[in-house]
Each structure stands twice: as structure tokens, then as C-alpha cells.
Amino acid sequence: MSVAEEARTPGNGHVGRAMRRKEDPRLITGRASYVDDITLTNQLWAAWVRSPEAHAKIVSIDTSAAKALDGVVAVYTHEDLDMEAGLPMAWVPPGVEVNTPDHWVLAKGEVKHVGDPVALVVGKDRYGVVDAAEQVFVEYEPLPVVTDPEAALEDGSALVHGQFGTNKVCEWSLGGGDLEAGFAEADVIVERRIVNHRIAGAAIEPRAVLAEYRGDRLTVWSSTQVPHFLRLFLSILLGISEDRVRVIAPEVGGGFGSKLQIYAEEVGCAWASRKLGRPVKWVETRTEGMMVTHHGRDQIDKVRVGAKRDGTITAFHTTIIADIGAYQMLLTPMIPPLSAFVMCGVYKTPAVKTDVIDVMTNKFPTDAIRGAGRPEATHLIEVTMDQLAAELGMDPLELRRKNFIPPFTEAHETPIGVAYDSGNYEAALDRLLEHIDVAEVRRQAEELRPTGIYRGIGFCTYTEICGNAPSRIVGPSGFGLQGGGWESATVRVHASGSATLYTGTSPHGQGHETGFAQIVADRLGIDPSQIEVIHGDTQTGPFGLDTYGSRSLAVGGEAAARAAIKVADKAKAIVAHQLEADPDDIELRDGKFIVRGSPEKGMALAEVAGAAYVPENLPEGMEPGLDEQSFYDPENFVFPFGAHACVVDVDAETGKVEIVRYVAVDDCGPAINPMLIDGQVHGGITHGLGQALYEQVVYDADGQLVTGTFVDYALATAAEMPSFETDRTVTPSPVNSLGVKGVGEAGTIAGSATVTNAVIDALRPLGVDYMNMPLTPMRIWQAIHTASGPAATEQGKDLGEHGQGSSGSGPAGPTEGGAQ
């Protein structure tokens, strides 16, 4: 039996069960250890002195008053840093020039955004170092600031980094098919300027670092998604060989991409610990979190779609102007291009092109936030589909069905050369419509309208790309972290028959300890409670590539399955030898490796382990032990898909949106644990709805961050969110033996377009045909009132959506335009 066939034959039926999480007992009792819960002997505290200016020359820094304070051990500035390089940026696209400035742990000469660190204070007391940071006096000479990415591209704009002579970072394109011919044969062309505004990851656990350099070894505990990458870069930046650097991601309180990073605070605390010979801890304040933990999105997407009168799409072109901020962090300039790989969406579109222009401004860098490129792509595609449907006078679902790629179970190559693994978009939409009666919603809308409540319904049919990644593709393209996209797993069966799985992935809430234990349990014939899953510690397991981009299950879960199968194969050889049978006749049934046809003859895993570790009677030439490893490199990405619907009520008098229903049908292949899938979908949708309705990182025209706390940055609360209705279709991926696709980002990818389409649908009777996110009451109210006035159809620039309206106001500012 092949590995693939074997893996599809579960032993004990743990896979597929909504098993309660193994992680939870420690989390619900307050016994878990996040970074700030760990305290070391002789530990010091760090605080950072940060720039209040968005762009300025550092004239002088006076640290004497701070150094004189009781309990202050050291105050460092850039001059003290004996580091030869700054923070890393890992995108190296062949043939594309990327203007990448140095990004030092402490600013050198100039500051480029509010919050840019200029000094590091280390002392004995948590509160004392904050006092000391306030006693560091920095003289700044303000320089011109640019915060509008389109203005930043104009000649004569203030420059973020003068040495490049431009704010343009790079231009990058991906396309396929004959775009010109596609537009030439179109009967209708629709153009929209779709703004996907800046948001924050906003994990509830702030970032935190504890670094201890002891002897000649460095140990760093960090609230990170990427302990393995962090170890690699700490080793390079600090010049400590990798074998002497250990990074531990203990309990991590959410990431959402914002902890997929190599941060100045991680490197700085490790550096200071080595300098001082004592452990150094830093815990982010929420204001720091909003200011210097990377943001996401922030694009102006100029979309142009061509279609025949019957709805057949002939061409789709997008220009993305991405405001990536003042520096480039680990993946910063590469996130906007990620949109291009799914720009066909779920449609047969014969000609597609995406042009990306990355632009620098005096803001904190953007990077991966939940979905990273795919929410932006899906939002612009799906919002445009509804706009096109309106233009054609077609039902939006009919337009989608007209253009769906027909069902496929083996790779389908899109015009841009991306091979979708499997899909059945009709089936997902059909399933969705079993849950929601569109005609009934329309009837309710009619009924409600006289009361001033406008009910609307919106849809989104999506696919996305995840399961990073086939190394043979991501390596040469420069997409990926040069290390490729494989994942590792080690399954170690102990002498008494319990097991430990070491995974190279690094979860932060997803439930790997449970789901991965279910996978291994079925392949070894033991209970998931007998399997401990170890992650997030570079010293315990093999090298791994961590957790982001919905990769853990499709790559790391498959590696776990393969390592478990190797163990099972060895177990079968031992059993066959001991029971004098053919190894091919041994099968796993009801927790025992038995001889096929003679179920009374068999050995449980504990007996096999005993035989493996007390090797008195092993097959000739077999090594003792029961411990196997897999490094799995996928052949392709995986492409989850689905269909979502949202019903909203908009109060025409106040502009307030209420979510009446949200129905999601997602297809991520066969479920390992359906409870975990639902949890990911609920949270993902909320992230998408949150962006569309409430959240926005706002800088004013001077580059000051307006949304520096949770008072100003509005996360959705329980009171705003509905109960979600979820369902699934199951289309296995041919890429991995589990058939699984990722699901951690799907809800976010579909969420913002779904609700945006619903709100626009609700507003159409009021004359509003289109509006950009965020769909706040103020902006909706303005859109309604603009639409009823003479300027209703004017195609103007939508001030404010990008977070830097000329008034310098926030999302609820008085001068923002709404409709265009």
C-alpha cells in the first residue's frame, strides 16, 4: 500500500471527530505560560524611547538624566549598537529592483515614522524603566512628511528615504492571456477605485520578549509565530552560531500575521542581554502595539473588468498602489503581489493582469495580516462582480455561475499559470442557497423599507491559495523565505507506548495539539490523549518553517501523518517478525497491529515499543527504537474555496449597519476536527467584518497615529457580531494524503466583500451604487446624503478611506466623501 493510500485509511476513527481540545485545561484555569508569565532570576526590564515625529533628523540625544536614575542599568542609542546589519527583508524577486532602506534596531540619524525607536533603556524595575525613558531627551529637526501613497508617487513629493530619489519601492506584474483582445471584445467595461484600508492584527496578547544570554548561549522567549526564523536571524544579526541560539514561542496569545516578523524589540533585547550578561524582558503596551507592530492591507486597487452582454468576463486588470510604510520588514513588499496569484478568483476569466506598485510613506510598515494579499484580491474581485452585475442588469449569482470554473478534481491551470488543486464552486453556492432564501430576504426588505430600515443581501464566492509551499515554486520565484516551504515532524514512541509528536509549525490558538494528535493517533492505534504535541521550541524538534498562511495542517499535518506512517511501517515489520507473518499482512485494527485474517494474533503499540527498545528479537539488520521523522515538501499549494452570504439592515437615518445573518459554506477538504474548523471560520469572518465595518488604522496628514489604543481602534465586540451559520462541502485536495486544505484565513478572505456587497445592496434604493470600506455609520450617512444630492454620480477621490483625509481627520471625520 502506498503512503497516500495508507494515510487515507484511519485506524481508530479519531480523525473527523469534534474532539475537545487538549490545550484547554491549562488555558481555562490560568496555568498557561505566555512570555510575560515567565520571570528569570536577576531579570532586567527594557523600555524604548520612540520618536514622536513622523519624519525628522535626530539632532541630539541626551541620556544623562535617565542614566542617573536609581535602578537604571544602561541606556543605549544607535552608536552603541555593534550590529553590522539591520532587520531583515526576505523578498528577492528575480529581475525586479526593490528599493530597500536599512532598518536599524535603533534609528540612525533620522526617524521615519512615529514610534521609530531612538533609545533603549534597561533597568531593574518594570515601572522604573518607563520613568527613565521619559528622561531621555531627544532633539529633532522635523523633515517633510508624506502619508498619501498617490501623492508620494508624484514628482516633487517629500521623500521618505532621499537616497532612492523616489518613494517607489518597486513595480511588479503578473498576468496571462491577451488582455487587449479581452477588453476589445467586451461589450461592457466597469472600472472601480477600491480602497482596502490599513488595519492592525491586534492580537489580544501584546508582543513580549524575554532574552537570556548565559555562558555562550542565547535563549529567547518571544510571542512569535516564527521561532525557527527568529533563531536563524538572531544568529545572523548577533553573530552567534545557530546551535547556541534557542528560541521558544511559549503560549502565544494570537498572531493573525502580526507576529510573523523579526522585530527590533526581539533583536534589541537579545543584544542587550548579551551586553549586560543578564536576562532582559520587554512587554509591549497596546499603544506600542498599534504603533510598531506591523499593519496590513492599505491599498488603492484600480480595477477594470470587461464582459460580454451575457455576462461572460473577457478581461480583468488591476493596478495595486500599496502603501507599505517607511521600512520593509520580513515580507513587506511581497504581500501586495500575493494578491496576483488568485486574481482569477473562481472564474474562467481568459485574460488577467495585476500590476503592483509598492510605495513608501512615513507610516509603520505593512506586512502579512490574516490572509495577506488574498483578502485584498477577493475583496476587489467580488465587489467588482456585484458592480458588473448591476451594470449588466444581471443577478449577481447568475453572473457568478456564468463564469465559474466547472468542477475539477485534478489541477486546473489558470491563465496566469497557477494550478488550482481541486474545486467545485457550484456545489458550494448551491449548498449556501439551501440555507438562505434570497426571495424571502427581498420580500422582507420591501416590508421594512417604510420604517427607514434598508435590508440588503451580499454574496462572495472565493478561492484562495495556501499550504505554503512547494519549494520548487517558491524558491526560484523569490516568494518564500528562501528556505522553501516544507515542514517537519518527528514521531517518537516511548518505551511504554505513549508518543510525542514534534512539529515544526508553531501554533498560537489554532489547536494543533489536538488536531495533530488525532492524525497521529489513527496511524498508531493509540488514543490522542496518549500523544503529546510539542511545538514552538527550536531546541526540542527538527528545524521547521512555523505557522502562517494557513499552512500548518496541509503541510505540517501531512508531515505528522507521514512520520506516523513510517513508525507504523516499522511497527508492522516488528510485529510480522515476532508473529512470523508477512509484513504486508499486518494491519492496524482497533488499536492493535494484527495479522490479516487472524485478529487474535496481534500486538498493541506498547508491546511493539517494548520490543523496539529492548531489542532482543528484532528483524535482521533493524535498528532499535521507534522514532521517525518526515520532511514533507508539497507538490503544489492547496486552494480552499467557498460561498458566503450576509444579510444586513442599514438604518437610513443613522447609517448604522446591523448584521442580521451571516451564512458561510467553506470547503477545506475532509475535516480533521470539525469543531476547530468552525472556530477558525467564526474568527476569520469576524476579522473580515471587523475591517469592513469598524477597524481602521488612521494617520493624519502629519503622520501622527490617530488610532493608538483600543479606544480609537474599534475591534468588534460580542454585541455587534451575529451567531454564524456554517456548513461545508468536501472536495479533497489531491496534493496531500489527508486531502486537506487550510482554513485559518478563509473567513477573513471572504468576509469583507460579503458584507460590503450586502451594504451596497441595501443602499441601492437610496441611490448609492458603490462605496468603499470602512462602512461606518458616518460614512454611510454621508454616502446616502451625497447620493441624494447633485454630486451623486461624480467619480471623485474618496477622501478619508485611506486614513489620511486632507482634513487630517479619523474615520469619522467630517469632510470625508462616501460614494463615488
Place this chain on the structure above:
Amino acid sequence: MSSVQVSITVNGERHELDVEPRLLLVHLLRDRLGLTGTHVGCDTSNCGACTVHLDGDAVKSCTILAVQADGGEVRTIEGMAAADGTLHPLQEAFWKEHGLQCGYCTPGMIMSAADLLSRNPDPSEEEIRHGLEGNLCRCTGYHNIVKSVQSAASATKAGAAAPTSEGVTA
């Protein structure tokens, strides 16, 4: 900095401590008493990760000074399960209904929910959602948190919060 003596009873145990007047209750609990189950998420009283009970009411311990709790009785997440380890009905319900993912907001969420149920033992979905408005969760979308509170309310009402046989045991 001068210090002040406070006397605080936490999870039934009395502590006499010298503290800076500006010490926050959450830092007294975490850094002085080692009760790290109570978390800090925002510094502005928005997220509720720091929620504990002070004299029976849910409070945000990141915006209360330790000196304000002088003479008070504090209950934290570590004090919710019974001495023999039997989980509080809310802890059991959050586990059963998958009411948590990263777990960071969970202690505060459970403490707020306990306060809600003590005032309203049989809340509607809307009352639960409004009752938990002061606690932010970025992982769950609140769906399963609401189910957890409903489940705990029914379990308490039924007078039985017996764990189901499903899944692993603590």
C-alpha cells in the same frame, strides 16, 4: 518611591504587602503573587483580559490601583475551580463548546461571564452579548463564547455540570 502597606485577600488567602502607591492591582497579582492567569491586553480598560472579581464584582484590574483594593477580597481565574480540581461550570463550558482559541482573553472572559451569570442566571443571547461587551476576543468571533455561557447557565440551572465523556480529560 515610598511604599504603602496593603492587606488583600486573594482566592481566600490573605496577603500583607508593601507596594508602591502607583502599583496596579493586575501587577500585584501577577508580579508579586505569581498569579499570572490574569492578563493585560490593552491598558485602557477596553479588552477586559485583566478582569477579576473584587468584593464580588467584576473589575478591570489594569485600571485599579492595588491600594484601592486594600482590605478587599479578590478572586482570580486561579480561584475558580474547586480545591479538588473540579472545574467551575464556566470553565467546563468553555472547554466543551470550544469557547477559546489562543486562550489569552479567556480568564477575563470567564470572570466577566461569572459576574453576568451571578446577576442574571438565565440570560438571553442578546443579554450575554451585551454583558460581555467589555471583553475583546480576536480569535473566536464570540460565537462559541456565547454558546459556552449559555451552556454554563443551563448546566448550573440543571444543578449538574458533569463533564461529558467526549474527548480527553484534564
